[in-house]
Structures are given as C-alpha cells and as structure tokens.
Amino acid sequence: MKKNLLELKNVTIEFQKMKSNLKAVDGISFTVKEGEVLGIVGESGSGKSLTALSILGIVPYPGKVTKGEILFKGRDLLNLDEKEMTKVRGNYVSMIFQDPRVSLDPVYKIGDQLIEAIQHHKKVTLREAQERALKLLNLVGIPHPKRYIEAYPHELSGGMCQRIMIAIALSCQPELLIADEPTTALDVTVQAQILELLKNLRQDLKMSVILITHDLGIIADMADKIVVMYAGQIVESGYVSRILTSPLHPYTRGLLKSVLQLESKANKLYTIPGNVPGLANMPKGCRFFPRCSESIDICSKIQPPVYSVNDEDYVCCHKYS
Ligand SMILES: Nc1ncnc2c1ncn2[C@@H]1O[C@H](COP(=O)(O)OP(=O)(O)OP(=O)(O)O)[C@@H](O)[C@H]1O
Ligand SMILES: [Mg+2]
The missing domain is CATH 3.40.50.300 (P-loop containing nucleotide triphosphate hydrolases)
Incomplete structure (x- = not known):
C-alpha cells in the first residue's frame, strides 16, 4: 500500500x-x-x-x-x-505559480537562474551545474537547450517560461x-x-x-x-x-x-x-x-x-x- x-x-x-x-x-x-x-x-x-x-x-x-x-x-x-x-x-517540496513571467528574474539569463537554483540545493561545481541545467531543460521539453541557456526571459513565450519554471522547481528533485x-x-x-x-x-x-x-x-x-x-x-x-x-x-x-x-x-x-x-x-x-x-x-x-x-x-x- x-x-x-x-x-x-x-x-x-x-x-x-x-x-x-x-x-x-x-x-x-x-x-x-x-x-x-x-x-x-x-x-x-x-x-x-x-x-x-x-x-x-x-x-x-x-x-x-x-x-x-x-x-x-x-x-x-x-x-x-x-x-x-x-x-x-x-x-x-517545490512550487510553480500562475504567471511564469513574474516568477523569473528579467535581468538574468535563463541558464544563470537555473544554475543558481541547482547550486542552491546541491554542492556541485559550476560545470556539473551547467550539465544538470541542460538535462533539466531537456526533461521539460525545451528544444536546443544550449540556445536557451543564453536567453533572457523576455525572449521566450509564456509556455517556454513556464517550462523553465518547472525546470527550476525540479532542480531540487522534489518529492x-x-x-x-x-x-x-x-x-x-x-x-x-x-x-x-x-x-x-x-x-x-x-x-x-x-x-x-x-x-x-x-x-x-x-x-x-x-x-x-x-x-x-x-x-x-x-x-x-x-x-x-x-x-x-x-x-x-x-x-x-x-x-x-x-x-x-x-x-x-x-x-x-x-x-x-x-x-x-x-x-x-x-x-x-x-x-x-x-x-x-x-x-x-x-x-x-x-x-x-x-x-x-x-x-x-x-x-x-
Ligand atoms: N493577504 C491577505 N489579507 C487578507 N485576506 C487575504 C489575503 N490573502 C488572501 N486572503 C483571503 O483569503 C481567501 C482565500 O484566498 P486564496 O488566495 O487562497 O484563494 P484562491 O482559492 O487561491 O483564489 P484564486 O482562485 O482567485 O486564486 C480570500 O478570501 C482572500 O481574500
Ligand atoms: Mg489562488
């Protein structure tokens, strides 16, 4: 059970x-x-x-x-x-909210926000965090993740932003x-x-x-x-x-x-x-x-x-x- x-x-x-x-x-x-x-x-x-x-x-x-x-x-x-x-x-426990654009910081690149979240939860090197960020972007169905790592939130559609938010929420492998x-x-x-x-x-x-x-x-x-x-x-x-x-x-x-x-x-x-x-x-x-x-x-x-x-x-x- x-x-x-x-x-x-x-x-x-x-x-x-x-x-x-x-x-x-x-x-x-x-x-x-x-x-x-x-x-x-x-x-x-x-x-x-x-x-x-x-x-x-x-x-x-x-x-x-x-x-x-x-x-x-x-x-x-x-x-x-x-x-x-x-x-x-x-x-x-992680949470995602209604409006992904409000939750992402407009002045930082997507990749940096994701890497920061990963390093916040786990003691990993920058290289390891970068690799994990790419894996997470793949996991949430983002095509060509390497390209998105360099993007700013305003360059992305609402749906893409929500995928990024989900990736950030998953970065700590929540239960x-x-x-x-x-x-x-x-x-x-x-x-x-x-x-x-x-x-x-x-x-x-x-x-x-x-x-x-x-x-x-x-x-x-x-x-x-x-x-x-x-x-x-x-x-x-x-x-x-x-x-x-x-x-x-x-x-x-x-x-x-x-x-x-x-x-x-x-x-x-x-x-x-x-x-x-x-x-x-x-x-x-x-x-x-x-x-x-x-x-x-x-x-x-x-x-x-x-x-x-x-x-x-x-x-x-x-x-x-
Ligand atoms: N900061 C606050 N001060 C006073 N009342 C609040 C505050 N935040 C929420 N409430 C009240 O608590 C109740 C529940 O709010 P809540 O945000 O949980 O509703 P909800 O079901 O999520 O609604 P929605 O579908 O609009 O998101 C509402 O009556 C709201 O007015
Ligand atoms: Mg609500």
Whole structure:
C-alpha cells in the first residue's frame, strides 16, 4: 500500500485584523500519498492558494496557520524553524505559480537562474551545474537547450517560461510538486502541452503533485483524487472517477455542470448562481446554502459535519446524514 507523503489535519488559516480574526481556511483535512496527484478545485477566493502556501510555510503576513497539523512524511512542518523549513523547500517540496513571467528574474539569463537554483540545493561545481541545467531543460521539453541557456526571459513565450519554471522547481528533485494554476496565464493549446508535460514528469519522476485550479475539466484528466473547496472549507473529496461520475455535493455538481456544458458547446453557459461569500460575512449554517438549489431547512442553521462515504470519499452536506 502507498504511504502518506503529506497529511493536512484540521488546518485553519486566519488573518489577524484589528477587531477580529478572519478565517480564510477553516479546518481542512486531506492526504496525498506517494506518487499521487491531488487536484484542488474551487472558485476564486476559496482558499486554494493559501492552503498551498501553508505547506511551504509562506502564508503572507498577517495570515497565520492557527490550528491543525501539516505532516510531511509524518513530521509536522508547523513545528519546524525557518532554517529547517528552508531545507524542506529546497529538498522535498517545490512550487510553480500562475504567471511564469513574474516568477523569473528579467535581468538574468535563463541558464544563470537555473544554475543558481541547482547550486542552491546541491554542492556541485559550476560545470556539473551547467550539465544538470541542460538535462533539466531537456526533461521539460525545451528544444536546443544550449540556445536557451543564453536567453533572457523576455525572449521566450509564456509556455517556454513556464517550462523553465518547472525546470527550476525540479532542480531540487522534489518529492512533492505544488502547481498553483500553472496554465491559467497561457493560451489553450500551450495549456494542454504544459499539462501533458506535468503528467509525463509525474510518471517519470514518481513524484506527488498537488494541482490547483478553478477548472474541474483540467484535473479530470490528470488527478487521482480531488478536493473541492468552497469558502475556505472542503465540501467534498475523493477519487476522480467517483467525483466525475457521481458527485455528491450540490456545489461539485454545479462545477461539473459548467464544465460539461462548455464541452458540449451549449449556447448558454451554466454558472452557479450567486457569489462566494466574503470572509467577514460567512453564512451561519452551510456556507453554500444561499446558492444551493437543493437546500433544506437545517442548511441555513447548522454547519454540516463531514460524512465519510467510503474509505477515501468525504462529503460535507446535510443531505447525507
Ligand atoms: N493577504 C491577505 N489579507 C487578507 N485576506 C487575504 C489575503 N490573502 C488572501 N486572503 C483571503 O483569503 C481567501 C482565500 O484566498 P486564496 O488566495 O487562497 O484563494 P484562491 O482559492 O487561491 O483564489 P484564486 O482562485 O482567485 O486564486 C480570500 O478570501 C482572500 O481574500
Ligand atoms: Mg489562488
């Protein structure tokens, strides 16, 4: 049986404000096993990025993880000091972000940025680092890597920049790669290429991946398991095959419906009515209830608990009591 690589238990992230604390992520739990791809989906503001940043220990101030545990190979990352956390970021967990152009330094050549990343993680000579840089560029599908080593970021397309960012993220041979909306800033065709690359890399390198997106369609093809977030909480989680064929939570069903309609090129696009509530005025009962077409009396009054459907399938909805 595959071992747990990462385990989030009841993690809460709060922003300390003058009068009260705002809970941006509220008691979430999930597991990523070795070699597994976990997709996190949810609309804008649901807490996906903050969750990712909490794993790397870089939640922006004044935000803070105030509760829970983040176990990486059984060790709680929340108990590590900055020096130990730097080691984790350099050796075990890496992240790629939405906009590759912002992440690359415009004044340094691609090769130098990659070599610096390699030498930052491992004690190697310049020659060894250069060789490794070329290998990494090859690995992420960059043709004629020697030519690209001398290029500056502005000379490259967005897709190429994202490949470079992936190469930098892989330079430490991470066991877990977190990709936060890695294709949102790219053209549709380039999006597909980058997703294909991530899929192949995950297989070749046997690493675990957390893929964050607001598009359920994107992870349908790549993830083993899905976590669906809504307003800072997980409303449903489980295996992709089950979630795509028989989603349990009305919110998941809504997300799925919008994807399916997109694919069938329907004239009128389905969107879930209403908006995600703001942190300062969360509904009292279920957070999704004001937008839910299936709500019952109790939904407006009491927060639903998490119901275990199967071994790895959970849903947070009163209808399953
Ligand atoms: N620095 C901050 N100060 C106050 N609130 C913040 C801060 N950063 C994030 N938040 C709030 O935390 C919530 C979750 O933010 P997060 O960035 O994790 O959402 P997300 O799911 O990644 O959204 P998106 O799809 O737009 O990237 C949002 O309501 C956001 O407004
Ligand atoms: Mg985000």
